Amino acid sequence: MSDALFRIADESDLSEIARIHASCFDHGWDEGVLRDFLKTPGTLAFATSGGFILLRVAADEAEILTLAVAPHARRKGAGGALVSGAAARAHALGAQRMFLEVATSNAAARALYGQFGFAEVGLRKGYYGEDDALILRANLPIAPLGNREASTTVAAEPRGSDRDAD
Numbered sequence: 001m002s003d004a005l006f007r008i009a010d011e012s013d014l015s016e017i018a019r020i021h022a023s024c025f026d027h028g029w030d031e032g033v034l035r036d037f038l039k040t041p042g043t044l045a046f047a048t049s050g051g052f053i054l055l056r057v058a059a060d061e062a063e064i065l066t067l068a069v070a071p072h073a074r075r076k077g078a079g080g081a082l083v084s085g086a087a088a089r090a091h092a093l094g095a096q097r098m099f100l101e102v103a104t105s106n107a108a109a110r111a112l113y114g115q116f117g118f119a120e121v122g123l124r125k126g127y128y129g130e131d132d133a134l135i136l137r138a139n140l141p142i143a144p145l146g147n148r149e150a151s152t153t154v155a156a157e158p159r160g161s162d163r164d165a166d
């Protein structure tokens with residue numbers, strides 16, 4: 001994948017990725033929130049044209065904090081490229097497992113993560129108000145998109161800590 005499609009996001013991207021986040025979620029994160037995330041050790045963002053992903057790597061675990069592709073840029077492979085690239089970087093940094101939370105009603109994201117072999121390991125009832133959050137996990141490295149039979153298997157124990165992911 002080329003750098004133009006997928007690159008590390010920095011301060012100069014904050015206004016754009018804040019716009020993208022606001023276009024995807026009812027409670028968008030503003031530039032200040034995103035800046036604070038990026039100042040946190042182990043946290044990094046990748047951007048494409050129209051999308052970005054924010055992740056945190058700590059020891060042998062990684063977490064997707066948010067993933068957003070603006071409506072006009074969807075269904076062109078950006079979401080998959082961001083997940084794939086972020087997982088590869090997390091693995092290169094030493095992570096062996098990747099986690100995320102997703103609303104049970106979010107069929108698009110669940111289908112996307114399912115393609116990479118993410119599996120349910122927990123449920124947080126009422127995490128998004130009326131909607132519940134599924135905790136998904138994949139072992140790293142994740143399977144390439146379109147190669148589901150090569151997906152890593154996932155043990156069925158949830159991780160313990162609470163967090164504020166989308």
Ligand SMILES: CC(C)(COP(=O)(O)OP(=O)(O)OC[C@H]1O[C@@H](n2cnc3c(N)ncnc32)[C@H](O)[C@@H]1OP(=O)(O)O)[C@@H](O)C(=O)NCCC(=O)NCCS
Binds near residue numbers: 080081107109113115
């Ligand atoms: C979920 C999201 C990131 C997907 O981004 P995207 O760029 O459209 O994803 P891709 O084009 O890479 O799609 C990859 C696969 O995901 C699945 N998918 C994506 N959008 C889908 C939809 N609306 N319905 C069903 N499956 C969908 C498909 O399996 C798709 O493969 P296909 O196009 O070959 O069928 C995007 O819809 C989004 O930003 N949604 C709002 C924010 C959000 O829900 N973020 C995730 C929070 S956990």
